[in-house]
Amino acid sequence: MTAAAVGPRTRAFSQVDVFTDEPFLGNPVAVVLDGDGITDRDMARLANWTNLSETTFVVPPSSAEADYGLRIFTPGGEIPFAGHPTLGSAHAWLEAGGVPRSPGRLVQECPLGLIDVRRSGNGLIFRAPDLKRDGPLDxxxxxxxxxxxxxxxxxxxxxxxxxxxxxxxxxxxxxxxxxxxxxxxxxxxxxxxxxxxxxxxxxxxxxxxxxxxxxxxxxxxxxxxxxxxxxxxxxxxxxxxxxxxxxxxxxxxxxxxxxxxxxxxxxxxxxxxxxxxxxxxxxxx
Incomplete structure (x- = not known):
């Protein structure tokens, strides 16, 4: 006897325009606000279908320091970190009622590590992670x-x-x-x-x-x-x-x-x- 197939689940979704004062002139990111339980294959399929530079999935964090986890996919596959998806996802999470553990400081967990996000006079702002590679090109x-x-x-x-x-x-x-x-x-x-x-x-x-x-x-x-x-x-x-x-x-x-x-x-x-x-x-x- 085979297990019954599990069908799709309806999940909250936002599309956020990032790095612009005027909507539709920045860079959009698709944000699935409840990514828990979505398979890697389905995340990749959705990211390929949206055809945006990135699609993100908010998931439970593994670190006690993080407010949420984030997985980031381009049309070509998953990446460990990206900037406009970080800001757009934080914006969507807060707008959906997310409350950071520490007032004034939001912590996102992604494959690269923990990313600090805070509010500023120009919207949200994230701390640049350390470079994995620097120095001149050959x-x-x-x-x-x-x-x-x-x-x-x-x-x-x-x-x-x-x-x-x-x-x-x-x-x-x-x-x-x-x-x-x-x-x-x-x-x-x-x-x-x-x-x-x-x-x-x-x-x-x-x-x-x-x-x-x-x-x-x-x-x-x-x-x-x-x-x-x-x-x-x-x-x-x-x-x-x-x-x-x-x-x-x-x-x-x-x-x-x-x-x-x-x-x-x-x-x-x-x-x-x-x-x-x-x-x-x-x-x-």
Whole structure:
């Protein structure tokens, strides 16, 4: 006698737009607010179906310090950490009535570890996790990046590993205008998880422009990318290129208007932005 098949369950669901003051101009994340009991296969299937850069599942935490656990999936599979899903999921959890164990401090548990989230004047803000890999890129990797971006290697003015889980490498171009003009060649982007940053003129509303290319995750170009900004901020602040507090833009080439706020306090870098819920309902998983 075989066990009866277990059918889908109706679960609370939100779609949250992150890193924007105006809804529909940031980066959306799909949030399943009750992910307990969903199989890995069904999580991956739903993430592939939503076709967003990330879909998250709120689950019970294993750590007594955490308020909730979070699993994060791209269309290509699960990743250990990501920034805009962290902020969007925290926003949805709080909006659904979640109460942090410690007032003013929310703790998310994900495969990378415990991530602190708190409120700020610009919405929610998370503490950038320590880099798993840093230091300059090697010559072979730089050659691949230049080919993928369709530029001469001499136009890369600085470079660094800024990997806090997803595998990010980053290169700096001379100006934001150069960053926005890039038209990468998919044939050469291959397995690159790549961020590109360039400075805006001093009188601009944002200090830097960032673009993120994540072909291994199934995302040709991500609209706004919190994990990448976290790594880039740690790099640029440490090297003296960026001030300890600044704002960066992302998404213009995708007709978005993402704005990411960076704040450095002592040795910690915090990454934040505004979020708004655009879809509320249920999903059967």
């Amino acid at each position: 010559s072979t990797h730089l050659d691949r990046i230049a080919r993928g971006l369709g530029i001469g290697r001499e136009r890369i003015v600085a470079h660094q590993w800024v990997d806090n889980g997803p595998g990010w490498a980053a290169v700096q171009l001379a100006t934001a205008e150069e960053v926005l003009a890039l038209d990468p060649d998919d044939r050469h982007m291959g397995d690159l998880m790549l961020g590109v940053v360039g400075a805006h003129p001093e009188d601009s509303p944002v200090a830097f422009e960032v673009r993120a290319f994540a072909m291994p995750a199934g995302v040709r170009e991500d609209p706004v990318t919190g994990s990448l900004h976290a790594g880039i901020a740690q790099w640029l602040i440490r090297s003296g290129v960026a001030p300890r507090c600044y704002r960066a833009g992302q998404g213009s080439r995708l007709r978005r208007q993402g704005v990411v706020t960076i704040e450095a306090h002592d040795t910690e870098v915090w990454v934040g932005g505004r979020s708004s819920t655009c879809v509320r309902g249920t999903v059967d998983v």
